[in-house]
Amino acid sequence: MKKKSKLERKIHLFTKKNIPLQKTAIHLLLLLTFLFLASSIGYVFQRLAFPEATIVLVYLLAVVLSSWLIEGFLFGIASSILATLAFNFFFTKPYFALAVNEASYIITLFIMILTALITSSLTTRALQNALSAKEREAESRAVYELIKQLTIAREMPEIASISVHVLSTYFRCSVGILYCDDDNKLENFFLQENPNGEIVHRRVSQLEKLQNQLLHSQGKVILGEEFHDWAIVGRENLFGVLRLPNEKANKLSSAQMNLLLSMIETISLAMESFYATESRLKERERVTQERFRSNLLRSISHDIRTPLSSVLGSTEMLLDMTKSEDERELLQNIHKDANWLHSLVENILNLTRIQEGKxxxxxxxxxxxxxxxxxxxxxxxxxxxxxxxxxxxxxxxxxxxxxxxxxxxxxxxxxxxxxxxxxxxxxxxxxxxxxxxxxxxxxxxxxxxxxxxxxxxxxxxxxxxxxxxxxxxxxxxxxxxxxxxxxxxxxxxxxxxxxxxxxxxxxxxxxxxxx
Structure with a gap:
């Protein structure tokens, strides 16, 4: 990646610091534009001999539009005050002065500013509720999309890739996920989505240090040089680590943080379900193999036990009938080995019964x-x-x-x-x-x-x-x-x-x- 020059970095930093100031200037210009339009329309209505109440309504409309299109409760208050002052300056006697000749105008101006403030407050609140509802809808959609895609995942790398893509799309940054292998140990790489939308593997630096931090984190976020790391844990085991770039993590709102934790919990459930399924399949395979082995051992043992009993009985009879020491020694060795085999067969049969619970x-x-x-x-x-x-x-x-x-x-x-x-x-x-x-x-x-x-x-x-x-x-x-x-x-x-x-x-x- 090409590094920025010192001048480019200074320009970027200056622009970044002045973004809020530029935004405020635009909002102020928009507010003044609404008040200018309201004053112009009011001037036309005055020429047409419309009642002053109509002109007041025009200014109230300007306040509503300002509160609706401009973020921030302070701009709503400012638009209410400025609208009242503009009405007083242009349309009450003496004209073009912030003064009144009649006491009734004082009441009119007071009611006007009070109405403007209430209207601005209600409009701002309605707008904030609408934005909150939109954010909750987006959060619900993100969680639903994550759950929907995780339900079709069949392997741990697939679960990690889906999670990386969904979280990177929602949080608009390159999220990474580090997961554990079959021995419940962290891999030495993590998955991350690059700016082109591709999932890439990146090597983990200082893996042992990260593992030690996870052991003592007690569920808290771990602050690293490049990432904020959150442990993905189940009831007993560690399944992986979610990595969010520091620049993005530092700007998360409380709502976004709650959503992130909810998504981590969803990923944890998906990983735990995967491991549980893998464990059931392995156990089923083990039981099947054990059953085949037990059946084979039992069958072989039954087939061997009968001739062994015959060998034992025959050698005992021959021992009683034989006088030669050499022959007796040979028969005793045969009897000893046959007896050992007979005990072994009995033990194998008992073993199969024990393992089958029979x-x-x-x-x-x-x-x-x-x-x-x-x-x-x-x-x-x-x-x-x-x-x-x-x-x-x-x-x-x-x-x-x-x-x-x-x-x-x-x-x-x-x-x-x-x-x-x-x-x-x-x-x-x-x-x-x-x-x-x-x-x-x-x-x-x-x-x-x-x-x-x-x-x-x-x-x-x-x-x-x-x-x-x-x-x-x-x-x-x-x-x-x-x-x-x-x-x-x-x-x-x-x-x-x-x-x-x-x-x-x-x-x-x-x-x-x-x-």
Whole structure:
């Protein structure tokens, strides 16, 4: 862009400062013209022997026209006074003097100036009301046009471009809008309409500074070197920034400021609606993909579970029939891997039920000793290399539970203990009855290296696995879901005065709605 010379800038500044003076001179000239015309017409009417009341009406007409065509209440007062003085000077005796010979003229002049003032005031007020109505109509039209165009916008750049065009047209300046990306971070550019009506991209200078100012602005306008910036915010998130040139922002009236804030609110609603729609579409896509994945996993798991059961049964029979140590070792490895696959299939099936909200808990009073024993029996081949200790109270503990699900939870916890315990070390299963809390506590302890402080908060998360350990990270997450479905609690901690960790879960002794 070509820079102005020093002389041109001085001329521009002088012209800009003298615009109000030129406007006042034009209005004054127009007022004097009306009074000259009124006096001329009055002179003709006097020659034609018209009554003085007719000449007064001519001057009142001049006052009405002046108030209607000239802005400002002061000009209305000036026209009223000057019209009265002109009538006195030209048409009352003594002529061509600001004096009166008859007392009745004083009353006439007083009534005339009072009438002129009232007429001027009413005309000015009517004109101001008309202008206000016109401004409100223009504001309503601008907001309506903005809303109408934003309803058809489908992308964030389109919303920003429409908003820039509508606001630039109404405020007659180059409005800019800076919007956020999909990660809710401000882009490093903003859209602005140039004098040719084209939307252009401009790089944001000092983006980090602007972001910090927005964090502490609390909804207030931010004054920059080139723009006044207003944050476009929703209920919780920042959607963008509206930028108005400083020269225009400093001249905004209160009505224009209210309109601008209303338009910002409209843009904010459009952006929030866009993000809400995007979120719904992504969630719908995620749910659909999750449903397909769950169906696929369930189908595969069902197809695998039957032959795995056959493999487990066959290897157990062969182990009982085989005497050769080499063959038994081979069969034990087959049985171990098949049992691991069987547990994995059960966990996957439970996972699909949990994610679909179809994990049904059929509670019945079950003996704790039998459920624990059944879980250990299913893991007996895997537990052979370890020292297993089981501590269960001698009294019969009957707890309302879904025996199949709790057995699966115990199997998962025993498998976890096996994973973290060196061969030959102890694995401890303890059951305690808490009479005060009226629940039964299950504790599965290992003698491994324990749980690190960083891992402890995450061990029940889906697909979380310990470092340098196998598995896919489903067992403990499924245990948590099963225990929570029974109204119990589960947590993990490192053992006191001993190496290793222990996982503890509780089940309530009584079911409130249990019959």
């Amino acid at each position: 994990l049904l808990v059929n509670k019945e009073l079950e003996a704790v000793e039998e459920v624990v024993g059944s879980a250990i029996n299913r893991m007996d081949k895997l537990l052979l290399p370890y020292k297993l200790s089981v501590n269960i109270p001698l009294e019969l503990l009957l707890v309302p539970m879904d025996a199949k699900l709790i057995e699966q939870a115990l199997i998962n916890l025993l498998d976890n203990a096996i994973t973290h315990t060196p061969a030959g070390n102890e694995i401890l299963v303890t059951v305690k009855k808490d009479r005060k809390k009226r629940n039964v506590c299950f504790i599965i302890s290992d003698t491994g290296r324990g749980i690190s402080e960083n891992e402890l908060p995450h061990i029940f998360e889906m697909f979380h696995t310990a470092q340098n350990k196998g598995g896919i990270g489903l067992g403990l997450a499924i245990c948590q879901s099963i225990v929570n479905a029974h109204g119990g609690e589960i947590f993990a901690r490192n053992r006191e005065n001993h190496t290793g960790a222990e996982i503890i879960f509780t089940l309530p002794m009584e079911e409130k709605n249990y019959a």
